[in-house]
Amino acid sequence: MSEPTYTQTRQVKIIRNEALLEKAERLKPVLIEKQAVPTRLVDVQADPNAIHGWKVTGIGNPEELTHRALGKGDSVIVDFGDHRVGYVSFNIVSVGSPPDAPLKLKLTFGEMPVEMAEPFSSYEGWISSSWLQEELLFVDVLPAAIKLPRRYSFRYLKLEVVDSSQKYKVSFQDLNVRTVTSADGAALQPLNHADPLLQKIDQVSIRTLEDCMQDVFEDGPKRDRRLWLGDLRLQAIANYETFRSNDLVKRCLYLFAGLPDERGRVAANLFIEPTAIADDTYMYDYSLFFAASLYDYYEASGDQEALEDLWPTARKQIDLAWDYTSGGLVNVQSDWWPFIDWHPDLHKQAPAQGVLIYALKKGIRLAEALGGSEGEQAAVAWKKAVFEAEKAAIEHLWDESQGFFVSGEERQISWASQIWMVLSGTLATEQNQTLLLRLLEQKPKIGMTTPYLHHHLVEALLISGLRTEAVAHLKGYWGAMIEDGADTFWELYDPADKSFSPYGNHLINSYCHAWSCTPTYLIRKYNL
Amino acid sequence: MSEPTYTQTRQVKIIRNEALLEKAERLKPVLIEKQAVPTRLVDVQADPNAIHGWKVTGIGNPEELTHRALGKGDSVIVDFGDHRVGYVSFNIVSVGSPPDAPLKLKLTFGEMPVEMAEPFSSYEGWISSSWLQEELLFVDVLPAAIKLPRRYSFRYLKLEVVDSSQKYKVSFQDLNVRTVTSADGAALQPLNHADPLLQKIDQVSIRTLEDCMQDVFEDGPKRDRRLWLGDLRLQAIANYETFRSNDLVKRCLYLFAGLPDERGRVAANLFIEPTAIADDTYMYDYSLFFAASLYDYYEASGDQEALEDLWPTARKQIDLAWDYTSGGLVNVQSDWWPFIDWHPDLHKQAPAQGVLIYALKKGIRLAEALGGSEGEQAAVAWKKAVFEAEKAAIEHLWDESQGFFVSGEERQISWASQIWMVLSGTLATEQNQTLLLRLLEQKPKIGMTTPYLHHHLVEALLISGLRTEAVAHLKGYWGAMIEDGADTFWELYDPADKSFSPYGNHLINSYCHAWSCTPTYLIRKYNL
Known part of the structure; x- marks a missing residue:
């Protein structure tokens, strides 16, 4: 992805952590x-x-x-x-x-x-x-x-x-x-799925992931060729189900942790050449995903060293993110805006609230894994935060009469808000089911513009027990891309507007893009 | 220069003479x-x-x-x-x-x-x-x-x-x-001329020559960057008066001699990279200039080895050229056309006749320097040829009533015809004077388009004792180029049409071109 024009360029002071960067350097992969x-x-x-x-x-x-x-x-x-x-x-x-x-x-x-x-x-x-x-x-x-x-x-x-x-x-x-x-096929298990389309989708997903796995997990080998936290999180979970190049995930997490700004925030993305450099773009949701990604990595690897080395960074992102709330509700600020999706009219508060709660819950599991007084203290604080955030979400963002989460003064109903609030686990599974079925039926106008958000919809369906709908959506969306000639999955795909580009021209879109590689994760993780 | 469109591309068989090419290779200069x-x-x-x-x-x-x-x-x-x-x-x-x-x-x-x-x-x-x-x-x-x-x-x-x-x-x-x-300024003598314009013209000439002296004498470092015989001849004589890089001349002569076609003709130009290659362009006048250039080189260097090694090639060019005559008169043929100048309407027979006689006379001196029965035999044959060619020129090309040499059925009067017939020494010096003064006065319509032909005019004036006119023309023509901003002298310069290009656009002209570097030769050789 590329940041939109309204990002302000500012002088950022980076506090390099050489010890973490050195560990990242030692994890540099050999390219095959x-x-x-x-x-x-x-x-x-x-x-x-x-x-x-x-x-x-x-x-x-x-x-x-x-x-x-x-x-x-x-x-x-x-x-x-x-x-x-x-x-x-x-x-x-x-x-x-x-x-x-x-x-x-x-x-x-x-x-x-x-x-x-x-x-x-x-x-x-x-x-x-x-x-x-x-x-x-x-x-x-x-x-x-x-x-x-x-x-x-x-x-x-x-x-x-x-x-x-x-x-x-x-x-x-x-x-x-x-x-x-840097993806080594040795660890890759054949899928042999009975459904030829799922088989094909899995294979194209893996090709996409493979071509994005270079010196780091790149977002796209054509463009931007760098390490974005939002893409990394999805590549990492796809990788755990396929290539299992856990060291590459570790390397990327250490790189982010090694280059925080003076407030301790990790950048939304890093440049790798000529040396690791933090871009001066900071995103609320992407920073929180550092904590989520560290938890996913720990769960996949059991790597205690990484947990201890990277815990302070993960904690910092959550604590700082909490500072951007009042009364448990996210205040969207231009100096740390949430990305969520490329939709130009999307109101970000409600989906960002979902991301915050989602990350807090991963953070709590991370804190419990860390243990000790530090871990316990954080877990207690974050459980309190989850309680407040969920309460605030229900009180201020849930519209009982419409049966949707709303965002902003105009009470916008978007796909993104429902998806992220479901992923946050604020409602009970049954309520989430009802909400998602309503979403699929009513199809609010503020839709999904990226495979990135489509992934989150499918996962929201799966964790809500809507397996049939999840498979249908996965096959419908990624299958249509294959139908349209995808050798690898694309950065952008809107079946209703196949030339959509947030950059003003489809020529510049990336047609092998990390955040689109997740079907292999969804298929394999959930045994679809 | 570049050959015009009407050149026919044909399959040429090159007979490589490895011994000569090896000697050329050993003479490869070190670039400064x-x-x-x-x-x-x-x-x-x-x-x-x-x-x-x-x-x-x-x-x-x-x-x-x-x-x-x-x-x-x-x-x-x-x-x-x-x-x-x-x-x-x-x-x-x-x-x-x-x-x-x-x-x-x-x-x-x-x-x-x-x-x-x-x-x-x-x-x-x-x-x-x-x-x-x-x-x-x-x-x-x-x-x-x-x-x-x-x-x-x-x-x-x-x-x-x-x-x-x-x-x-x-x-x-x-x-x-x-x-x-490859030009080493060490041998260069300062000129210190009283006339500042001649001083400046000499300096710009030398810069032109210097920038064309590379691995070989290039025609132009911008375009075509290769070794043309017509340019080499003029660069060599300018070099003898300045850098005295005689080995570079020798190298170039060996390269030409090392790559004759199956008839023994030297190519009009050679490519040097990736290895010495003869272009499939053959020019009647340029081939003859091989003999003239070898004589000039021998005169400057006294190099007996080169004389003996390269004599057969020089002789071959003259003998083959003689085969293109009948009754002592050059038959212009499309498979071995004379270049003379870029003027599109120039009839080439009379100037080519001048070049033939000019080359025969240089050849005779070369044969005499070689000596032995081979040398004597050639000298005798070529003296007879000169006699026939001059006689034919007077009988068929000289128009007594107009006082000009004419060319072709339409009896074209061109600058080139007069210049080359003067340089051939067919007429007595006094007749040449009269002819050249008439030329300067009457200014025939078929004029000069290149510094290459202007050089030959100035030298024709000088050998005819018209020193004042020679200096005036030299200063007028090359001085105007300086006035127009020349740092080095240009491939093409027509004061009446300063954007003239035989290639269809002045952007492609070469503005540092070998054949324009001769004023330093003219000034120094003739003590102007």
């Missing part, structure tokens, strides 16, 4: 490299029924690439058969007279057909066009062995000879990608 | 590196009185670059104070929040203000746009140390932030160029 080659040559064509209006069709074997001579204005699109994250290399040879001018070559990488079809110059969204994966190369000497130094996230690659000369053309040889991931 | 830094920041503005309609004006000290923060759409033009050939490096640091998107940076290099002003996308000439010196860089991690791997020929560099993000800008530090040349 494999080679992948093109599977076919393709053409991209307009198709009103295809996602974004574009589809690819095969037009030749990859071997033909070697024999094709491309001159000025010629291009070819190569399909690597599946989503790939890695480093591309190829050889270029000249055909005709000796090359009497440099070769000007444009490369365009795309996760989706639309990236092969719509010119990147048409992009006018509000986040940087530099995310669009392209290169302009000038090759002075042929033959040339090209090893591109940047990592790309793609399935398709368009090779376009912008100019050569009247005397020579070029052919491409040995085109390949050295893929990288 | 120096560092140059920006001298100021500039702006480019429209000015109808400036060359191409553009002039630069200083707007700041180079130190300001470090303190300027450039965001999306911002650019800055840096002036390196003089023409530079070399490798550029700089550091980029971010300003503001941590960089949350790659930096998309466009670099535009220019020898002339026009390259900073007119977008390269406007170029529609017939030779490759890939010669226009630009780069599009995506920098994923900041700060970054950028070392561009390609060599550029430039004075100006535009740094343009195409995109960064809303959260950060960038500054540039330590911008510098590591210049390269």
Whole structure:
């Protein structure tokens, strides 16, 4: 994800904890490299029924690439058969007279057909066009062995000879990608599900997770390529059910804990290169998820060292978050705003209240695991806080007449508010069931815009015993993405508006995105 | 230079002479590196009185670059104070929040203000746009140390932030160029001329030569960056008066001799990378210049080894050229066309006849230097050829009534025909004087388009005893280039049409070009 424009940039003072950062450094994974080659040559064509209006069709074997001579204005699109994250290399040879001018070559990488079809110059969204994966190369000497130094996230690659000369053309040889991931398939158990769609959804989820698992859990290998706490939390729980790379989760938690601001808050995301750097974006819900994620990690690993090392950070997030309440009710503040979802009109108070209670409850289990006077003291304080927060939620956010949680002065009824209040466990299971069935039936206008919130809906259904509805929604939503051609699951997917982008243009969306990888967790954890 | 479109590409069989190529390899020069830094920041503005309609004006000290923060759409033009050939490096640091998107940076290099002003996308000439010196860089991690791997020929560099993000800008530090040349100034004698314009012209000539002296004598470091025989001949004679890098001339002659076609012809030009390769372009006059250049080299160096090694190649060019005559008159053929000059309407027979006789006479001196029966035999044959060719020229090309040499059925009177027939020494000196004075007075319509032909005019004037006219022309032509802002002399310069380009657009012209460097030769050799 990328933060919206209304985020204020401010001078943040970071208090580095070198001991934690050193432990994170020692947990740096070794990347596993494999080679992948093109599977076919393709053409991209307009198709009103295809996602974004574009589809690819095969037009030749990859071997033909070697024999094709491309001159000025010629291009070819190569399909690597599946989503790939890695480093591309190829050889270029000249055909005709000796090359009497440099070769000007444009490369365009795309996760989706639309990236092969719509010119990147048409992009006018509000986040940087530099995310669009392209290169302009000038090759002075042929033959040339090209090893591109940047990592790309793609399935398709368009090779376009912008100019050569009247005397020579070029052919491409040995085109390949050295893929990288830190996910080791050794721990992965086959699913063998009776339902082929769930089987397929599980497999695509795992590919998504795998391609996002690099030096850290990245949110998306195309964009933003960094470590977001909200994505990490979901990647981690998917990982416990699949690759079980617990050390990678640990590394990420230590990185966040190593770079708090002067108030002790963890950043919403970290940059990893050239060194770990906290972004100056702070999110209320994401900070609270540090505590939740540490509890999930402890539960999966039993790692006492991490519990003790990271406890102060987890406690700090909850205590600070509690300071942003009055009378047990979250005060949404612009200096620590909750993300929740990308919906532009979403009122955040009620869902943030849900997140707070959810995190407090995970925090209590964490405190109990820690034990000692410190743990006990925190557990007591947070139980009191849960009581107050739940009471306040019922008193101020629950609308008995409508049967929904509401948010703000205009008493907004959103999907997000219901989902997070269910996940908070404020109501009894039976009440949650009723609430969720009402939600599914009445479909309030303020809907869900991301797979991230769809995940939380499915999990809310599951913990409320609405298994049938959960499976139906999971299959409906992620299955539709597969139907629309997903090799990996997408950052954004609104079945009612398939070109939706919170960034102003679907070209910039990430089509392999961490927070969309959770079906494998939901399927495996809940034995769907 | 670049060959025109009507050149036919054909399959050429090259007979490699490894012994000669090995000697060439051993003569490979060590490049001398120096560092140059920006001298100021500039702006480019429209000015109808400036060359191409553009002039630069200083707007700041180079130190300001470090303190300027450039965001999306911002650019800055840096002036390196003089023409530079070399490798550029700089550091980029971010300003503001941590960089949350790659930096998309466009670099535009220019020898002339026009390259900073007119977008390269406007170029529609017939030779490759890939010669226009630009780069599009995506920098994923900041700060970054950028070392561009390609060599550029430039004075100006535009740094343009195409995109960064809303959260950060960038500054540039330590911008510098590591210049390269194989010209060693140690042998260079100061001129100290009383005439400041001749002094300046000499200096600019030497800078031009210096920047073209690389691994071989290049025609132009911007374009085409290769070894053309016609340029080599002029660079060599300028070199004998200045840097005296005789081994570099020798290396180039061995390279040409090492890569003849199956008929024994030397190519008009060679590519040097990845290995020495003969271009499939053959030019009648350029081939003959191999013999002339070998004689010049022998005269400058007294190198007996080179004379003996390269004699067979020189002889072959002359003998083959003679085969393209009938009745002593050159038959211009499309498979071995004479270049002479870029004028599109120039009829080539008469000037080619001049070149043939000129080369035969140099060949005779070469044969006499070689001696032995081989030398004697060739000298005798070529003296007979000179006699026939001169006789044929007088009979068929000289128009007594008009007092000019004519060419072709339409009896075209061109500057080139007169110049080359004077240089051939067919007429007596007094007749040449009269002819040249008539030429200067009557100014035939088929004029001169290149400094290459202007050089030959000045030398024709000098060998005909028209010293005043020679100096006047030299100062008028090359002086005007300086007046128009030349740091190094240009490939093309037509004072009547200053944007003339045989390639369809002045952006692609080379503004540091070998064949324009000869004033230092003319001034020093003839003590002007």
